[in-house]
Amino acid sequence: MNIVRIIFSYIIFPGFIFTAVVGLFITWIDRKVTARIHWRVGPPWYQPYADFLKLLLKETMIPEGSSKTMFLLGPILGLAAMTILAVMLFSMSFNPHESFVGDLIVIIYLLALPPIGIIIGGSSSKNPLASIGASREMTQYFAYELPFLIALATIILKAGGSIKFGEIILAQETGGPFLYSISGVIAAVVILLSIQAKLGFVPFDIPEAEQEIMAGPYIEYSGVALAIYKITRAMMFFLLPLFLIAVLWGGFANWWAILKFLLIVVLIVLIKNTNPRLRIDQALKFFWIGLGILSIIGLILAFYGL
């Protein structure tokens, strides 16, 4: 019975299928809002599902001379990580008292896997543009991870030194969401911009810059492999704002969370549509110097209880 429940939770409800369906729907929200900003009509609601179905049923090509195993491992790594993250986030948010040992460190590692998958896939495609994309992805990962980790350290400090996810949520239930303080706002801004970079949206879409290096690491992918990359991106688009709500805005086990979630998604789309793309050195400077100093200020403020 227990095994059936575990399999159900990984494959259907908070796991793969639910996250993928909701994630694709959020991709549609992104495209529709983008279209309205451009003063266009935009695609119909079933568009991401049609794209996904079409990619699943197309031929998958493996470029000659590439490493076949690594080429196909790249997309699967990110998908597996996001499925596990979905199960962890939901089970820990709805039962924060459960003794399940899931902490922020595991989540940090799971969030590191999709970029690693992209780097592996891009480097094994045997395409110069994919290699450039993979190297940019690597640089960008190191850029946004530093302020992201310092912001998470702020949250750990505010939760009384606990790295357990359940205890962070319980601390917010008793003492109010962490967002309603100066250091909380700073952590939220830093995490929001890191989410933007993790999703590869416009100011930080340097690895896949369409106008310079076509699609970067994805250039050689087609069919099912590309579909898995797309769905991993969609699942990240669903899970990362949820993660932000969970650690800063009082958890998502209530109905208000839907409004908060939509607000964050629209904010991400607005940032995406009102900014030009940065160069990779500018992004590194922005994350390490700009956001790095900001997040350290937030950490110091949190230390003094602000």
Added chain:
Amino acid sequence: MANAKLWGLKKSPWVFHVAAASCNNCDIEILDILTPRWDVERFGILLVGSARHADALLVTGVLNRKSLPRVLRVYEQTPKPCLVIGVGSCTCHSHIFEPSYNVVGPYDKYIPVDVYIPGCPPKPEAIIMGVVKALKRL
């Protein structure tokens, strides 16, 4: 299964732009239909940067000795099923370049073309109509 495949392909044809030595007019018109005024994303049409992601190739220009091997290579790299849409009069009958020593003849001698869109350059409406006809033909 076949129905699902057809539906997916009809509802989200991603196009890749193959400029095989055209004079740029057709390319500008193709870029025109991607602007907010024509907004082909309504029909799920997106311009993609890599032939591996494409479902339809928009070819423009006269096929000549230099561009033929490139066009064939791009066609081979595109995952099947894929459509080939010839944009402009040049793709139909080599246009005014017919007597040139460098021209190797019409496209369908080498790759299967699904629909031709005449015009020099064709209007954006004509291109959209051509794509719709190509999709109906599936």
